[in-house]
Amino acid sequence: MPFILALTPIIVILVLMVVLRWGAARAGGVGYLTALLIAITFFGAGPQLLAYAHTRALLLAVDVLLIIWAAFLLYRVADEAGAIRTIGESLPYLTANPGMQALIIGWVFASFLQGVGGFGVPVAVIAPILVGLDFSPLAAVVLPSIGHGWAVTFGSLGSSFQALIAATGLPGEQLAGPSAIFLGISGFLVGAMVAFFVGGWAGLKQLAVPVLALGSVMSLTLYVVATAGLWNIASFSAGLAGLIVAIPLAGRYRGEQNHSERLDSRRLLIALSGYAVMMIVILGIQMIPPVRAWLGQWVIQINFPEVATLGGRFGLAPFVTAAGPGRKIPILRHTGSILAYSAFLAYLIYRWAGWYPPGAPRRILSGTVRRVMSSSVSITSMVTMAVIMENAGMTDTLARGLAEGMGAVFPLVAPWIGAIGAFMTGSNTNSNVVFGALQLRTAQLLGFQVAIILAAQTAGAALASVMAPTKVVVGASTAGMAGREGEVMRTLLIYTGLLVSLVSILALLGTLLAA
């Protein structure tokens, strides 16, 4: 009975979002209220515990939201200037071979866009480009959807990975390696799937070399950058490295070019400079110790006393949450703040280039606030729900139930839990928030290496997030497939299922090797 009660808030969110097609904000609100009522009524959560849980949750939510707000601001700064469109329109000049176009635009460029933007941007930007290149509407939605999944965790400038860190309290250094390995290996399969989707087995055979070359470069870059502590730019760097390698590689698969005008290299360089500035700012702050130390002086951190439940019904023993500091937020050195500095500098560059029409600053700011408000509400509700569940012992109850039920096969199941979370909440970030602590606790109880299980959680969530109903609806509408979302989902289900199965096997192998 306690297991079913502890599971109820998650089931409620799942049913509301998947069956009744509610948005994440509404479903998150119901999930929060359900968790609150169950925590008070059945798990003995008292007022003190609830008060501190809400405060802890605020710190965790702000930690994630700062990145989401600033990442979208940077995207809007570039998009309003036409930089995203310029980069996208330049890519078809590299090759006229459909398979190579699919690889470069649907895989590499989609990964780059996920690195800088996320929020469904890769499919929304790429689908119309592919339709313009005579790809079928289904291919135009499916290719970038499959293509960017592996870049989601370290994409959106690391917001999903930051959520995993916040939800589990583990250092990013511990989680980055296994996560990058799982996602990097998946990246190869993603490339092969893109080639296969366009040309079948013959197409895959023809493009085996570029798939391996681009996959190696992007996966290695992802791993190196993520494990160097720069996880917020790991997917961005991987996508950028892929684009750099794709240029000479495309020369070998040019096909018949039919462009009447030449590529405007100067315009492309200005478009990319906004993101170059971001890399310089991030690397500068990470690599120059005095700057890093100076910016790190101002910290928001709150200490919390020990809290315990009153024991609750069903003879549950009181669940104790130890005293300790909450999430530490170095306000001026936070990734979100660094992205905000980058957005400001990128704005100055595009403005200097004369790329903004009148009224651009107002449109950038209002567009950002309007776009992030709904996700801010859903993240705050879901984070608060997750912290209440954790502090009331509900997550612990769930973890114990899963540990008893799954035992040795838990590594195989862990990615699917992440995948279901991403499918139901529409994002890798939300899945990590809802299931991060649960996966951590279950792994601890079963004696598995937590970093591997959490890597499986976030990799499964990243790969499955592409078929979340909200993303599919956006993608289908931009490719002129509105009303045919079911067709897209059925196609994505096969590819996503294979990718998550691969992560299951990797997680099992990883835990066996670690043991």
Add this chain to the structure above:
Amino acid sequence: MRTILNRLSENKFRVHLLAFSIMILAPAPLYLAAQHQATPWIWILVALFSAANLLVIAVR
């Protein structure tokens, strides 16, 4: 009732902004109330936080 729900849905952004403001402002007084063991205040603030979520749920 239906009119109120329709009005809320028509002003989705404003409702979300209000709900989000409550959600990020409530935890600070909640923390202070817990420090001073002011139980009635904790319940009032938790109710306020819940009301913000109810507002969001009401918006289609």
